[in-house]
Amino acid sequence: MRSLRQELALKHVDTSGKGLEVGPAFQPLAPRSDGFNITILDHASTAEIRQKYADLGLDQEGLDKIEDVDCVWTGGRYSETPGLVPPYDYIIASHVIEHTTDPVGFLLDLGELLSEKGRIALVVPDKRFCFDHHRPVSTTGAILDAHLHPIDVHSPGAVLDHFVHHVTKNQAIVWGDQSPDGGIEFTYSIERAWAETQQAMTTDAYMDIHRWAFTPSSLAFALATLRCGGWLEDLAVIESHETVGCEFFMTIGRGDAPYRGAIRQLQSKMWMEGQSSQ
Numbered sequence: 001m002r003s004l005r006q007e008l009a010l011k012h013v014d015t016s017g018k019g020l021e022v023g024p025a026f027q028p029l030a031p032r033s034d035g036f037n038i039t040i041l042d043h044a045s046t047a048e049i050r051q052k053y054a055d056l057g058l059d060q061e062g063l064d065k066i067e068d069v070d071c072v073w074t075g076g077r078y079s080e081t082p083g084l085v086p087p088y089d090y091i092i093a094s095h096v097i098e099h100t101t102d103p104v105g106f107l108l109d110l111g112e113l114l115s116e117k118g119r120i121a122l123v124v125p126d127k128r129f130c131f132d133h134h135r136p137v138s139t140t141g142a143i144l145d146a147h148l149h150p151i152d153v154h155s156p157g158a159v160l161d162h163f164v165h166h167v168t169k170n171q172a173i174v175w176g177d178q179s180p181d182g183g184i185e186f187t188y189s190i191e192r193a194w195a196e197t198q199q200a201m202t203t204d205a206y207m208d209i210h211r212w213a214f215t216p217s218s219l220a221f222a223l224a225t226l227r228c229g230g231w232l233e234d235l236a237v238i239e240s241h242e243t244v245g246c247e248f249f250m251t252i253g254r255g256d257a258p259y260r261g262a263i264r265q266l267q268s269k270m271w272m273e274g275q276s277s278q
Contacts (some may be wrong), residue, residue, distance in 0.1 A: 005029070005123075008241055009092065012251040013119045017089025020113060022078070023096050026053055026062045029123070030092055039088070041081060042069045075152060079112040087115035094123035095247070097219075098212045101154060104147035104231055107223075107252065111235050119238065120252040127213035128273070129246040130174045131187065135165045137218040137274065140225045147231065152204075154211055159200040162209035163193035174246040215273040216240050216248040221266040224258040 002010075009029050013019075019038045021030050030036035042049055046069045054063060071083035079086070091110050100106040110120050127135060154162075169175045170183035188196075200207055214222075220240045226232050236255035241248060 002034075004244070008244060008249040009094070009121050009123050010090075011241070011249070012238055012253075013090040013092075013121050014117075015090065017115070017118075019090045019092065020084070020088040021067070021092040021094075022110075024067055024092070024094065025049065026058060026065045027094065028065065028067050029094055029121070031065070031067060038067075039070045039084065040067045041071045041073055041078065041084070043073050045069055045072055078106075078109045084113065086113040088113050088118060089115050090119050090121060092121045092123075095125060097122060097124060098210045098214065099208060101152065101211060102146045102150050103143050103212060104226060105150060107232060107235055111233065111254075114253075116254065118253065120235075122250040122252065123247050124214055124216075124219060124250060125174070125210075125247050126215055126243040128215060129177055129179070129243065131166045131168065132210055132213040133167050133169070133184065134186075135161065135213040137215055137270065138212040138222070140222040143212070143222055144226065144229075144231065153206045154200065154209055156197050156200040158211050159207055159209055160193060160197040162211075163188050163196045164190065176245040177243060215270060216243060216250070217266050217270040217273050219250065221263060221270050223252070224263045224266060227257050228260065228263065 006029055015030065015036060017037070019030055019036060020041060021028060021038050022041050023043065024040060030038045032038060044052070046066065049069060050063055050066050053066065071081050073081050091114060093110070097103050097106060107120065114120065125132065127133060127137065166187040167184050168187050169179060173187070196207070217240075220237050223232065223237050227236050234254045235252055236257065238251040238253045238255060240250045
C-alpha cells in the first residue's frame, strides 16, 4: 500500500512506465522494493550518499532506504548525464528545485528527458513550515534573471540570505501546519552567516543551500507567468496540491498555457499565503 506522500506526489503519474527519480536520498518516492521501474540520478555515488547521511547521524533503518545510484550527475545538464536512457514516462524530484541555481533551466532540462505524455512530479518544501519561514517568497523576476544569467554555484548573496534568515521552530528545522505557535529562533549568528558568505566569495565549490523559497501558489504563479512569457516552452502546471505537513506537491507536463485570469487568481492566493505566514 502506498503512503499518503506517495499518493499525493504520484497522483497524475502513470507509474507503470519507466521512471527517473532525482536525488531521492533516504526518502525515495518510487523505491524498487515497491516494484517501480526506476532509474536513480544523484550528485554522488551510492557509497558517498550513504556515508554523507551516516555522518549526519541517520540511523541504519534510514540508511537502508537509500537506493543504489545508477547515474551520477557531476554538473551541467541533467540530460547529458552518462547512463540515462530517455525518454522517461515520469520524473520525480523531491526537495530539489529549491536547491537549483536555475529553476527554469532545471525544468526544461527534465522536459528533454520526458516522454510526450510524461509528467514531472515535484515535492517542494513550503517556506512557511520550514527554516525558510522568515524569507520572502522568491519572485518570478528573480527566477527569470537566474535563467538569463546562469551560474554553476550559488552567489554569495544567496548564501547570505540562506544563513541570515535560517530559523528553527521549537528547535526543529521543519514543522507541519498544525505545529504549536511560538518557539521560532534564528539558527545562526550574524558572524556565522558572514563566515559562510565569505567562503562563497573565495571558492568556486558548490554550497548546498535553499536558493529559492516557495509556497504552493507562489511557485504555481511563477511558472504560469513564465510559461505565458514563453520561457517554459510547452511545460505547464497540471495540478498543485495544497501543503501537507511541511511540503506541497506539484505535477508538471505538456499542456496549454494558463489563462491570464487564472494567473491573477494565483497571485492573489499567493498574497494570502504570505499573510498566513506572518
